[in-house]
Amino acid sequence: MLYRxxxxxxxxxxxxxxxxxxxxDRLGIVAIVIAAYLIGLTGGDFxxxxxxxxxLIFSLAAIGLNLLTGYTGLLSLGxxxxxxxxxxxxxxxxxxxxxxxxxxxxxxxxxxASIVGALFGLPSLRIKGFYLAVAxxxxxxxxxxxxxxIPWLFNYNESGAIEVPQRxxxxxIVTGPRASAxxxxxxxxxxxxxxxxxxxxxxxxxxxxxxxxxxxxxxxxELMGIRLLPTKLLAFAVSSYVCGVAGAxxxxxxxxxxxxxxxxxxxxxxxxxxVIIGGLGSIIGSYxxxxxxxxxxxxLRAVPGWFGLPLQPATVEHLTFMVVGALxxxxxxxxxxxxxxxxQIAKQKLRVWPFPY
Amino acid sequence: xxxxxxxxxxxxxxxxxxxxxxxxxxxxxxxxxVSFDIRKGEIRAIxxxxxxxxxxxxxxxxxxxxxxxxxxxxxxxxxxxMQPYEAARGGIARTFQNVALFRGMTVLDNIMAxxxxxxxxxxxxxxxxxxxxxxxxxxxxxxxxxxxxxxxIQDIRRTxxxxxxxxxxxRVELGRALAMEPDLLLLDEPMxxxxxxxxEDMSRFILDVNDHYGTTIALIEHDMGVVMxxxxxxxxxxYGIKIADGxxxxxxxxxxxxxxxxxxxx
Numbered sequence: 001m002l003y004r005x006x007x008x009x010x011x012x013x014x015x016x017x018x019x020x021x022x023x024x025d026r027l028g029i030v031a032i033v034i035a036a037y038l039i040g041l042t043g044g045d046f047x048x049x050x051x052x053x054x055x056l057i058f059s060l061a062a063i064g065l066n067l068l069t070g071y072t073g074l075l076s077l078g079x080x081x082x083x084x085x086x087x088x089x090x091x092x093x094x095x096x097x098x099x100x101x102x103x104x105x106x107x108x109x110x111x112x113a114s115i116v117g118a119l120f121g122l123p124s125l126r127i128k129g130f131y132l133a134v135a136x137x138x139x140x141x142x143x144x145x146x147x148x149x150i151p152w153l154f155n156y157n158e159s160g161a162i163e164v165p166q167r168x169x170x171x172x173i174v175t176g177p178r179a180s181a182x183x184x185x186x187x188x189x190x191x192x193x194x195x196x197x198x199x200x201x202x203x204x205x206x207x208x209x210x211x212x213x214x215x216x217x218x219x220x221x222e223l224m225g226i227r228l229l230p231t232k233l234l235a236f237a238v239s240s241y242v243c244g245v246a247g248a249x250x251x252x253x254x255x256x257x258x259x260x261x262x263x264x265x266x267x268x269x270x271x272x273x274x275v276i277i278g279g280l281g282s283i284i285g286s287y288x289x290x291x292x293x294x295x296x297x298x299x300l301r302a303v304p305g306w307f308g309l310p311l312q313p314a315t316v317e318h319l320t321f322m323v324v325g326a327l328x329x330x331x332x333x334x335x336x337x338x339x340x341x342x343x344q345i346a347k348q349k350l351r352v353w354p355f356p357y
Numbered sequence: 358x359x360x361x362x363x364x365x366x367x368x369x370x371x372x373x374x375x376x377x378x379x380x381x382x383x384x385x386x387x388x389x390x391v392s393f394d395i396r397k398g399e400i401r402a403i404x405x406x407x408x409x410x411x412x413x414x415x416x417x418x419x420x421x422x423x424x425x426x427x428x429x430x431x432x433x434x435x436x437x438x439m440q441p442y443e444a445a446r447g448g449i450a451r452t453f454q455n456v457a458l459f460r461g462m463t464v465l466d467n468i469m470a471x472x473x474x475x476x477x478x479x480x481x482x483x484x485x486x487x488x489x490x491x492x493x494x495x496x497x498x499x500x501x502x503x504x505x506x507x508x509x510i511q512d513i514r515r516t517x518x519x520x521x522x523x524x525x526x527x528r529v530e531l532g533r534a535l536a537m538e539p540d541l542l543l544l545d546e547p548m549x550x551x552x553x554x555x556x557e558d559m560s561r562f563i564l565d566v567n568d569h570y571g572t573t574i575a576l577i578e579h580d581m582g583v584v585m586x587x588x589x590x591x592x593x594x595x596y597g598i599k600i601a602d603g604x605x606x607x608x609x610x611x612x613x614x615x616x617x618x619x620x621x622x623x
Binding site: 012013014016017019198201202204205206207209210212213215216217219220221222223224225226227234281 | 419421441442444445446450451453457458459460461462466469470471473474476478480483484485486490491493494495498499502533537
């Protein structure tokens with residue numbers, strides 16, 4: 001009843017071309033953003049540190065991969081490595097220039113990932129589908145090898161890991177072991193929200209349409225004057241940029257230190273699953289996917305505790321794996337287009353409810 | 358209606374000429390030594406039995422295939438190896454025999470995508486979707502709405518094209534090609550698989566495009582009634598060789614064409 005667009009007449013193409021043409025959607029977005037910031041100011045350490053910060057970071061990585069796989073139709077298994085490039089680039093930058101605002105380096109480190117991504121995107125002109133996935137797998141293994149074998153990248157640390165140094169902005173500790181969960185959450189939220197907004201703008205404009213054209217019918221796109229290689233490389237660059245920033249955030253504002261194993265093939269697969277479950281070609285789907293893949297196990301682990309079931313932690317862990325796996329299969333059978341499509345159907349139903357005819 | 362850069366060509370002058378073009382795939386000769394021209398403002402039909410090389414000819418014209426021999430001159434410029442995007446930039450648009458729409462996108466987005474070439478704001482404005490980027494988006498939306506009105510598809514503009522019936526998909530594909538504001542529009546069997554009513558609609562749209570926008574049209578079609586009624590001149594291919602070229606009346610009487618279509622008594 002409340003979700004109605006009756007009476008909302010658009011009198012200009014500007015308002016009709018808006019990303020959220022319906023008033024309720026705009027209000028909803030504003031409400032969600034305000035709520036997200038309020039949680040940051042009031043939420044407990046566990047909620048922020050163990051649930052929301054990683055959820056936001058993984059959502060950002062999923063958006064990055066979705067730009068490439070969902071919007072441009074290029075399957076990539078190198079997400080983890082591209083995130084790693086961002087993290088290591090940020091680490092090197094802040095070691096050399098410790099006085100520069102760390103947030104600047106987080107945002108800049110994405111460009112390094114972007115260059116590497118575009119480089120490994122070059123084969124995409126000739127190969128696509130599973131074969132391209134294998135080519136990006138090469139990126140994954142090569143970069144992972146670099147993270148282990150090139151000691152310069154982790155400043156010749158004996159542990160072979162990067163340890164995030166303490167950095168402050170205006171006297172507030174942002175990174176390092178002494179940074180509070182609230183500060184880190186607010187920083188992550190701001191960056192993720194900003195990049196989401198930019199990505200959403202991009203996919204709704206000319207570039208997004210070019211990407212989708214290449215995805216849906218590359219021959220027709222080419223005959224309409226869209227050059228395939230620059231378009232695909234741009235998709236690789238933008239996607240890797242977003243993934244790179246997500247990687248930098250992951251290490252600097254969540255883990256506080258990382259080894260190369262953080263950016264291994266499992267990470268790539270995890271992000272890919274988020275994209276597939278959330279919905280290919282949907283920004284909001286990336287959030288849904290991250291929520292299911294990352295938050296569902298946390299919730300499930302807590303369930304036996306609520307009912308006071310005396311289960312061993314290991315058993316809970318195994319059960320969680322089984323339930324998550326089963327749920328993923330159920331989601332994929334019920335809605336192969338992901339949660340984003342379910343969301344869309346729900347909104348459509350709500351629009352006409354309670355009189356569907 | 359004219360892409361920038363090219364010389365002005367008056368109506369009735371040669372817009373595109375194909376000279377002695379040969380194309381083969383390995384040992385198969387798809388086209389051998391075909392020459393013909395397309396004049397500005399006309400509707401030119403390319404007909405012939407199945408496998409005559411008609412679609413290959415269109416693919417050669419818009420740079421998708423590169424002929425082993427021959428020259429193609431478009432708007433006074435001869436290019437031996439033209440890439441598809443160059444052809445598109447030069448003002449050649451086309452539709453496909455089996456609909457090649459962007460299935461995951463709405464009708465509006467499909468036609469907007471047809472205007473990609475004409476949109477120029479850079480990625481930084483695109484990221485902000487503000488100022489020049491938004492103004493450009495709206496300006497092109499206005500042009501796209503004109504095409505939507507022209508093709509009478511207002512009610513389906515927000516529908517993903519994958520859900521549309523075949524006849525409407527063909528119409529949307531025509532709209533997407535029109536969005537490029539081409540000088541030369543190549544239509545590959547625009548009426549294949551349509552019923553009589555849809556064929557009549559499509560014929561009317563083709564004539565209107567030609568009349569209203571002054572677009573030169575080259576079309577491949579199997580329905581002889583449609584071809585004879587619509588086209589100003591017809592070129593007939595058979596086994597990759599040109600066997601006739603002329604007005605519909607001349608073609609109807611041409612013995613070589615009748616033999617090609619009906620077979621020859623031995």
